Amino acid sequence: MDELTAQTSRITMDSSLSTQKITLPFAPSMLNYIDKIYSSLTSMNQPNFLTDVQREPTGQASTTKEHPAPLATLAAFYEYLASPEASAMRAATQMDLSAPITDYFISTSHNTYLTGNQLYSESKASAYTNVLLSGCRSVEIDVWDGKAEGESSQETGDSSATSGSNSSDDEKISSCKPRRGSKREKLKKMTENHRHLRALSQEVGKLEGFLGHHKPSTSSGSSGESKASGSAIPVPGKPEPRVLHGHTLTRETSFREVCYAIRDSAFVASDLPVIVSLEVHACLEQQQTMVEIMEEAWKGMLVEVTPELEAGTVPPPPLKDLKRKILIKVKHVESVDEGGDREAKEKAVYTQHMEALKQQKSPTSPDEASKTPQTPESTTATPHKPSKILQALSKLAVFTKGFHFNNFAQPEAKVPSHVFSLSEKAVREAHATDGDALFEHNRHFFMRVYPNGLRVDSSNMDPTFFWRRGAQMVALNWQNFDKAMMLNAGMFAGEQGWVLKPPGYRGSDAQPGIIEPRRLDLTIEFLAGQNIPLPAGHTNENKFYPFVTCLLHVETPDDSFAASEDDTESEKTGYKHCTKSVTGVNPDFGSQKMEFATVSGFLDELTFVRFKIKDNEWMHNALAAWACIRLDRLQEGYRIIHLNDSTGAPTEGALLVHITKKYS
DSSP, rough: OOOHHHHHHHHHOOOOOOGGGOOOOOOHHHHHHHHHHHHHHTTTTOOIIIIIIIIOOOGGGOOOSSSOOOOOOOOHHHHEEEEEEEEBBOOHHHHHHHSSSGGGEEEEEETBOOOOOOOOBBOOTTHHHHHHHHTTOEEEEEEEEEOOTTTGGGGSSSSSSSSSOOOTTTTOOOOOSOOOOOOHHHHHHHHHHHHHHHHHHHHHHHHHHHHTTTOSSOTTTTTTTTTOTTTOOTTTTTOOEEOOTTTOBOOOHHHHHHHHHHHHHHSOOOOSSSEEEEEEEHHHHHHHHHHHHHHHHHHTBBBOOOHHHHHHHHOBGGGGGGTOEEEEEEOOOOHHHHHHHHHHHHOOOHHHHHHHHHHHHHHOOOHHHHHOOOOOHHHHHOOOOOOOHHHHHHTOOHHHHHHSSSOTTTTGOTTTTEEOOOOHHHHHHHHHHHHHHHHHHHHHSSEEEOOTTOOOOOOOOOHHHHTTTTSEEEEEEETTTHHHHHHHHHTTTTTTTTOOOTTOOOOSSOOOOOOOOEEEEEEEEEEEEEOOOOTTTTTOOOGGEEEEEEEEEOOOOHHHHHTTTOGGGGGTTTTTEEOOOSSSOEEEEEEEEEEEEEEEEEEEGGGEEEEEEEEEEEOOOOOEEEEHHHHHHHGOOEEEEEETTSSOOOOEEEEEEEEEEEOO
């Protein structure tokens, strides 16, 4: 527990905003402006500074003897600006927990176990600890068969094909039986695949080097990797499931260790529920072992399965009813009660289909082929293989039952507890062909979006596009801190990983009505900064030339085509401004202004203002610090923007700005 306590102190993504304060005294660059602002405001005899200048709600703009009015004295003004109340990001309000769980956006991780890229990085149980302590509420586990004694990892399927795992609920399940084929054939195939993967790995390494990416350290949090707190000892000689990215060179970790890491850290940063998404490649025998491990590790944390809940007909419960609960998402299979003799039916259909395929392949000439009778089953039926998910495992998914997506008219699309998992590409295609059906589905039911399989460098898609389509779980690679992770931080800061959707996006709305976008004129004046962190690898403050880039992430008509790139269309059409570069870690920006005029067609809750401080270098502007604030939480007046470093960790860095928002 000492390790968890230490890691909790380093929480960045869901850190309490009460820690966002400045240690006095201010740097000279900041003091120069603060003194001038105080003199100007007091000379004007400004009686309502908090309401008239800072635009604080009337009920919140109160003062006490312990906390006098900010303009009472210069010292009081210093104290106010150094306090959390002066932050540019409004503190998260107490959230309504009474809505159904499908009415919330959920902070979600993709391939949580990985510490780096998708091809050759290491899998660690501590990765779950890190993301859960950082506010993540939905994690993913890829489960493969464990090795029998004396068996190599290649013989159990983890490196026997090219990379391509895509987080679908319909992945092939590896067999517990030994694979057929000669040892020479296996060795030849393994050698070819390893050579191919190694070549891909080298190309990714070159790309990372060119882009200035750094592989995340795999050493952090590993001290307890093989000693999960309180984990039961595995049965000697019995293989247990492993966690890794299949068909790649990634190194494995233990499913048991992962489950206990989740147990120990799931409810440290928040008591709101955690969703565990299982991508199962293990055989039925080891799936039973999975069930035993989860029931042992998460005892008291799983939702009790009743016949009504198992049937999947119960509406999703309110969020408040699932505190300190772990929800398992796994592919749903019918029980015998639901489908009669399910296995016999499935085998009969599958056998019939395979016989039809054999008949289609048997002719050796066009004439013979034309004589082959074509039945409706042989031309239109699709393979329906016997289920490869154990019933005991499937029934653990209570409010998050995974179903394969075909279209929004399929019967499963109306099952209250269903979850559709789609790739980013599939969601974009669904939006292009039937955007209304996509949005309406996501108002009522769960959708999880995951990155395309080609993102082998663990890059991320822009999550804002998918949030605007109503998708609750947009899975990101947390091991790569990029633009998407900054936006995720802006969405969930201080919210404990669950954010209530805006009106019009919720299935519980009595009268959904029309979502009314707004028009905005936003002005941000940059005065000064202090304690700006240097970019990674930089040591000379005198050769640091910071400038600020401000980006307004707002939906545009072309967003669906450009959001997959590093800069969305909204960042290329007038919603991106930069200051001139200045000098040092305590810079004076000289009151440089940025104006975003007549911005229209947006919702405050799904629009983000992102700040990046970069070093003005020749050919490469290295990122030094950043901040991201949701527009509905961006406060007006004289404010402090608190900065994180390039890895997402909070710093002492800050910007003094003046913000105005005018709506029409």
